[in-house]
Amino acid sequence: MLPMTQHVTKPKVVVIGAGFAGLNAAKALAHAPVDITVVDRKNHHTFQPLLYQVALAVLSPAEIASPVRTVLRHAANTEVLLGEVKGFDLQKRLVLVDDPYTGPPDRAVSARAGVLSLPYDYLIVAAGATHAYFGHPEWEQFAPGLKTLEDATEIRRRILMAFETAERELIAKRTPPPLNFVVVGAGPTGVELAGAISDIAGRHLTKEFRSIDPRQSRIILLEGGPRVLPTYPADLSASAERQLKEMGVEVRTNAMVTNIEQGVVSVGKEKIPASVILWGAGVSASPLGRMLGVPLDKAGRVIVQPDLTVPAHPEVFVTGDLASATRHNGQPVPGVAPAAIQMGKFAARQINRAVEGKPREKFEYLDKGSLATIGRSRAVADFGKLHISGYFAWLAWLFIHLLFLVGFRNRLFVLSEWAWAYLTYNHSARLITDPAEKDHVETPKAKAG
Ligand SMILES: Cc1cc2nc3c(=O)[nH]c(=O)nc-3n(C[C@H](O)[C@H](O)[C@H](O)COP(=O)(O)OP(=O)(O)OC[C@H]3O[C@@H](n4cnc5c(N)ncnc54)[C@H](O)[C@@H]3O)c2cc1C
Numbered sequence: 001m002l003p004m005t006q007h008v009t010k011p012k013v014v015v016i017g018a019g020f021a022g023l024n025a026a027k028a029l030a031h032a033p034v035d036i037t038v039v040d041r042k043n044h045h046t047f048q049p050l051l052y053q054v055a056l057a058v059l060s061p062a063e064i065a066s067p068v069r070t071v072l073r074h075a076a077n078t079e080v081l082l083g084e085v086k087g088f089d090l091q092k093r094l095v096l097v098d099d100p101y102t103g104p105p106d107r108a109v110s111a112r113a114g115v116l117s118l119p120y121d122y123l124i125v126a127a128g129a130t131h132a133y134f135g136h137p138e139w140e141q142f143a144p145g146l147k148t149l150e151d152a153t154e155i156r157r158r159i160l161m162a163f164e165t166a167e168r169e170l171i172a173k174r175t176p177p178p179l180n181f182v183v184v185g186a187g188p189t190g191v192e193l194a195g196a197i198s199d200i201a202g203r204h205l206t207k208e209f210r211s212i213d214p215r216q217s218r219i220i221l222l223e224g225g226p227r228v229l230p231t232y233p234a235d236l237s238a239s240a241e242r243q244l245k246e247m248g249v250e251v252r253t254n255a256m257v258t259n260i261e262q263g264v265v266s267v268g269k270e271k272i273p274a275s276v277i278l279w280g281a282g283v284s285a286s287p288l289g290r291m292l293g294v295p296l297d298k299a300g301r302v303i304v305q306p307d308l309t310v311p312a313h314p315e316v317f318v319t320g321d322l323a324s325a326t327r328h329n330g331q332p333v334p335g336v337a338p339a340a341i342q343m344g345k346f347a348a349r350q351i352n353r354a355v356e357g358k359p360r361e362k363f364e365y366l367d368k369g370s371l372a373t374i375g376r377s378r379a380v381a382d383f384g385k386l387h388i389s390g391y392f393a394w395l396a397w398l399f400i401h402l403l404f405l406v407g408f409r410n411r412l413f414v415l416s417e418w419a420w421a422y423l424t425y426n427h428s429a430r431l432i433t434d435p436a437e438k439d440h441v442e443t444p445k446a447k448a449g
Pocket residue numbers: 016017018019020021022039040041042044045046048049050051052083084085086126127128129146147188189286288319320321322335336337338340371372
């Protein structure tokens with residue numbers, strides 16, 4: 001335990017969420033004269049841009065995640081608390097953390113029944129976003145989204161089980177079952193998933209099944225809007241669509257999904273049978289935004305002030321995907337990892353400046369470009385005036401993602417795994433590990449209408 005004087009004199013900073021924003025905020029405050037508590041409901045930081053590599057069995061979960069305690073082990077002023085934040089008392093400056101146990105009595109923490117109340121002088125809320133099913137939460141069980149390691153391993157299990165089920169059926173019934181993979185939403189996640197399924201079906205599995213031919217799989221990418229990668233420039237959208245089609249993905253734009261049930265996706269009156277349905281269509285902000293009781297945008301994100309704080313509470317910062325921030329040109333700050341990193345560091349700097357008695361600054365997002373990978377050696381990259389497609393965009397994507405992976409050990413592992421998978425077409429993480437009772441692989445039950 002720290003000596004009492006340090007508790008009394010040092011401002012307390014509570015950081016909610018050890019994602020890109022929260023972790024970078026905590027790291028940036030590691031040498032500041034403050035005491036920091038980082039609270040996350042997971043014990044690990046997940047490198048979400050590589051989740052689809054876990055979902056498609058190229059990488060193992062441990063290669064894209066690091067324990068938060070390990071990442072912050074050298075920050076002597078920082079403690080890590082595993083727990084789910086359930087609410088706030090902004091007037092009393094308390095964060096309410098779900099606690100099934102009794103709170104430790106020897107800390108500046110009050111324990112009520114099942115709740116830890118963490119006091120703070122400064123609060124950084126960086127709880128990110130989650131899937132949104134446009135008012136149809138019941139679709140989630142049939143069409144999982146990709147946000148956490150658990151999602152990725154569940155998707156991996158469904159995809160691998162689809163091939164296993166098809167092989168079994170063909171042996172049992174002698175008729176080749178349809179292998180349809182339907183991906184809903186052609187933003188970066190949907191495009192990455194569709195391309196990666198095409199890779200695994202078209203190359204990686206071909207030599208391993210004796211009855212089915214994985215190359216006969218149909219991969220259907222449904223997009224409600226007029227083009228794939230809608231936030232990218234039009235020429236890169238067109239290039240991404242072309243690259244997807246070259247890989248055998250059926251791209252269908254202006255195809256608004258109207259219903260999802262077990263093994264069937266409906267687009268208006270058309271029913272598309274599906275062995276596996278994946279959701280990449282929408283995100284909404286963490287419910288913690290609503291609990292702050294401040295103005296939100298349509299996606300539930302907190303509309304922040306120019307210094308990323310909330311109205312009437314200059315001590316409360318909201319950062320990353322949970323924040324609705326505006327650039328000087330009026331454009332919204334995008335929900336991407338570099339923006340979250342920059343916001344986290346900015347909030348930390350403002351706390352440091354406040355401790356030093358300096359005035360607040362305004363946040364300005366520095367856009368370094370965006371990249372979306374489409375499959376083996378295929379990607380698009382938007383670096384402002386410079387637009388790149390294909391192999392060189394993919395190399396840029398690979399380099400940048402490795403650069404930002406948390407932890408040196410991870411980087412080396414990931415590079416070697418990728419190189420191995422690239423050269424040998426061998427996905428060493430192709431394991432079905434979860435309990436069979438969670439099996440949601442469907443035999444398509446409806447014919448395309
Ligand atoms: C599949 C996928 C692919 C992506 N690809 C890219 C890409 O290629 N490039 C790019 O720039 N961006 C990409 N993104 C977006 C990027 O990952 C996000 O913008 C970024 O993670 C946002 O960071 P954050 O810190 O705001 O939130 P997150 O990284 O989501 O972290 C939020 C943290 O808060 C914790 N948390 C949430 N609620 C609570 C609670 N109540 N109590 C305690 N802890 C809580 C969570 O466990 C999590 O650790 C991708 C996202 C996904 C899902």
